[in-house]
Amino acid sequence: MSVVEEVQKYYGETLQSSSDLKTSACCPVDAMPEHIRLVLRDIHDEVKDRFYGCGSPVPPVLHGKTVLDLGCGTGRDCYILSRLGGPDSRIIGVDMTPEQLAVAEAHVDYHRQKFGYDSANTEFRLGYIEDLAALGIEDNSVDIITSNCVLNLADDKAKVFREIFRVLKPGGELYFSDVFCAQRIPEVLRKDPVLHGECLSGAMYTEDFRRLLAQLGCQDFRVMSKGKIDINDPEVEAKIGMYDFFSITIRA
Secondary structure, three states, X not given: XXXXXXXXXXXXXXXXXXXXXOXXXXXXXXXXXXXXXXXXXXXXXXXXXXXXXXXXOXXXXXXXXXXXXXXXXXXXXXXXXXXXXXXXXXXXXXXXXXXXXXXXXXXXXXXXXXXXXXXXXEEEEEOOOOOHHHHOOOOOOEEEEEEEOOHHHOOOHHHHHHHHHHHEEEEEEEEEEEEEXXXXXXXXXXXXXXXHHOOOOOOEEHHHHHHHHHHOOOOOOEEEEEEEOXXXXXXXXXXXXXXXXXXXXXXX
């Protein structure tokens, strides 16, 4: 089974709610800024229950912006962005797991009505974050890209970041939360499907991330928040507990 197929199975079938996760990576509600917590009250329960993010990557300026959310899952962050961006914003969610997108798409009209919009400003596309061109997302067409604990799951991270900078407009913004590791993880652990699905074995080594962005022409990024991740499962702890993992929100 390929890495892509393993991730699709883990998030489409194995995990049924955020309580099934084996680490503390999933962002607790009380860690969110108050204005986001207020919006979260209006998000449908089914959308929230199957959320697997590790942070709160919501940029401060959203009004009227075109925002692309990579690995949107059930659309929780898309709907938060939709509400904060207002009816003139455009939110595009991309995910490769049909079961997750089905939940997101089922609640488009619910959130349109909840937010008092005449028409929905959210749309969802089934596909791969490594190939946004296949989804019709053009060069220099997006103001902001967000992602929440997904980029670590990509097998070819360099390809993902090349696509990110291809579709961002000049002066555009990448604002994402993800799992990072203080050390480089060996190949034997990166192949473990549970460790990968739990966002651990695919975590980027912080220095490799810095070098990759520099190679792509992005010399400056800011750490907006950082928190250590606890492993709550003894079996997972035995396999990879010797490494230090962090949930980091980055603005570039």
